[in-house]
Each structure stands twice: as structure tokens, then as C-alpha cells.
Amino acid sequence: MLTAKNKMRTGASLVIALLGLMIAACSLSSPTPGRVSAHAPNIDTVPYDKLGASIRLGRKLVQATPIYARRYTGNELSCADCHLKDGTQANAAPFAGLSGDFPAWNQRAGRVITLAERIEECFVRSENGRPLPADGRRMTALLAYMQWLSRDVPAGKTVQGRGFAPLPPPAAAPNPAAGQHLYRVICAACHGPQGGGQPPRIPPLWGPGSYNQGAGMNQIATMAAFVVRWMPANQPGSLSPQQAYDVAAYIHGKPRPKLAPQYRSY
Numbered sequence: 001m002l003t004a005k006n007k008m009r010t011g012a013s014l015v016i017a018l019l020g021l022m023i024a025a026c027s028l029s030s031p032t033p034g035r036v037s038a039h040a041p042n043i044d045t046v047p048y049d050k051l052g053a054s055i056r057l058g059r060k061l062v063q064a065t066p067i068y069a070r071r072y073t074g075n076e077l078s079c080a081d082c083h084l085k086d087g088t089q090a091n092a093a094p095f096a097g098l099s100g101d102f103p104a105w106n107q108r109a110g111r112v113i114t115l116a117e118r119i120e121e122c123f124v125r126s127e128n129g130r131p132l133p134a135d136g137r138r139m140t141a142l143l144a145y146m147q148w149l150s151r152d153v154p155a156g157k158t159v160q161g162r163g164f165a166p167l168p169p170p171a172a173a174p175n176p177a178a179g180q181h182l183y184r185v186i187c188a189a190c191h192g193p194q195g196g197g198q199p200p201r202i203p204p205l206w207g208p209g210s211y212n213q214g215a216g217m218n219q220i221a222t223m224a225a226f227v228v229r230w231m232p233a234n235q236p237g238s239l240s241p242q243q244a245y246d247v248a249a250y251i252h253g254k255p256r257p258k259l260a261p262q263y264r265s266y
């Protein structure tokens with residue numbers, strides 16, 4: 001039989017045990033609940049087996065998309081031109097954690113989509129290409145690479161710096177004429193006076209080698225958010241938010257491929 005004293009002791013030890021569990025749980029999770037950093041595991045730790053080969057192919061596909069997925073790519077862009085550092089850079093749409101973030105609701109599609117479907121979306125729009133076969137070795141490789149990058153991200157957690165850190169709306173309406181001036185002075189040296197870039201080293205920003213009108217980068221706010229943080233590549237962070245909006249508005253007015261009507265549902 002439990003005496004009153006014993007009961008109290010049991011109660012107290014239960015509280016201590018619970019506290020211990022809570023402390024253990026806290027030290028296991030990130031400092032900010034629900035957010036973990038987008039650090040990438042070391043590529044040298046990928047084993048030399050079948051899965052390892054697939055992960056490595058996935059990384060190559062991200063680094064040199066027009067070479068490793070030529071038939072499915074309709075332009076000169078690689079995933080890593082936008083998903084910087086092979087998809088491992090926070091605030092440049094990193095891939096870490098995505099394996100646990102999908103399936104997810106997709107605003108554009110108006111339904112829940114898988115990670116494979118989200119990848120197709122970038123092939124069809126950002127790569128101005130066509131969907132990869134869902135069960136082919138390339139899609140398997142991209143999913144394996146993203147899963148490997150997601151290895152240390154607990155299920156249900158989103159990484160810090162997912163997507164491109166959104167920029168608050170500009171103080172004044174974006175001014176394409178001011179953007180043209182900036183483009184000529186700052187961007188043209190690398191991306192070319194006609195926006196064609198120097199692929200594969202420097203990606204085109206408009207024209208036939210660029211992303212199509214359905215791509216996320218074709219939104220002024222998305223490009224401004226990318227540019228203010230990452231461009232010019234030799235001096236990132238040197239533009240004001242207003243300048244980033246202005247140059248994005250200028251580039252937005254330039255010609256680029258149309259999204260093929262048969263791929264609108266992607």
C-alpha cells in the first residue's frame with residue numbers, strides 16, 4: 001500500500017522524470033522550435049553502392065542539368081543557377097528538408113502534390129523543358145539527392161531559409177527605366193548586353209536560353225528577393241531593395257519562351 005509520503009515521492013519522481021524527458025527533447029531539437037538549419041551533409045560520406053550512385057547522379061543533375069537531362073531541358077539553365085550551391089544554400093530555395101515537406105498543397109495546381117511533381121514543375125517552367133519520366137533513373141536520382149540532403153532534418157520540421165527570403169514591397173513602384181541603367185552598369189558585364197549570359201558559367205536572364213513565362217523567377221518580387229541577396233555575384237548585397245525591384249522589372253519586360261500549353265497543369 002502507498003502511504004501519503006510514498007505517493008508524494010512517486011509524484012515528485014514522476015515530475016523529475018518528465019522534466020528530464022523535456023530537457024532531453026529540447027536539446028535534441030533546434031533552438032527555434034519548428035525550424036532547423038539547412039546545413040548539407042558532407043558529400044564524401046555518400047557510400048559507393050547503388051543508392052550512393054543515385055545520390056551522386058542527382059547532384060550532377062542539379063549542377064549541370066542541360067548535360068545530364070538534355071532531352072528534358074529546353075534551355076541553358078541548371079537547377080544550381082537558382083538553387084545555389086547545388087541546392088544547399090539557405091535563402092536560395094535549398095533542398096534540405098523537402099522530403100518531409102511534401103506532399104503539400106500547391107497554390108498553382110490547386111491540389112496536393114508530391115515532391116516529384118514539384119520537381120516536374122521546375123523542369124517544365126524554370127528549365128522550359130518537359131516532365132521527367134516519374135519512375136526513371138533521373139527522377140529517382142533527384143529524389144535520392146534531396147532525401148540525402150534531408151537526412152538530418154527531423155520529420156515535420158522546415159529548414160531555416162526555405163525558399164527565397166521574401167522582400168517587403170518596394171517603397172516606390174518598380175521602375176524599369178532605372179532598372180535598365182542598373183543592368184547596363186552592373187549586370188551586363190556577366191549576363192551580357194542581350195541577356196544571353198555565358199552558359200554554362202553564367203546563366204541567361206532572358207531570350208531563348210532562359211526560363212519561360214510560367215517560371216517562379218518570372219515574378220518581379222521573386223527575382224528581386226533573389227537579386228537583393230545574391231547578385232551581382234561578385235558583390236552580393238550591394239543593391240538596395242528598390243534597385244533590386246527596378247532591375248527585376250526591367251528584366252521582366254524582356255522576351256522569353258512561352259509555357260507550352262500542354263504543361264499548364266504542372
Ligand code: HEC
Pocket residue numbers: 062065077078079080081082083093094098118119122123126127142162163164211215216217222
Ligand atoms: C530560373 C530559376 C530556377 C531554376 C533553373 C530551377 N528552379 Fe526550382 N525553384 C525556383 C523558384 C523561384 C522556386 C520557388 C521558391 C519559393 O517557393 O520560394 C523553386 C522551387 C523549387 C522546389 C520547391 C522548393 C520548396 O521549398 O518547396 C523544388 C523541389 C525545385 N524548385 C526543384 C528544382 C530542380 C530539381 C531544378 C532543376 C531541374 C530547378 N528547381 C530549377 C527557381 C528555379
Ligand code: HEC
Pocket residue numbers: 077080081082084182183186187188189190191201202203204205210217223226227231232233234239247248
Ligand atoms: C560577376 C558576374 C555576375 C554579375 C555582375 C551578375 N551576375 Fe547574376 N549570376 C551570375 C552567376 C554565376 C549566376 C549563377 C548562380 C551562381 O553561381 O551564383 C547568376 C544568377 C543570376 C540569376 C538566377 C538565374 C537566372 O537565370 O535567373 C539572376 C536572376 C541574376 N543572376 C540576376 C542578376 C542581376 C539582376 C544582376 C545585376 C544586378 C546580376 N545578376 C549580376 C553572375 C553574375
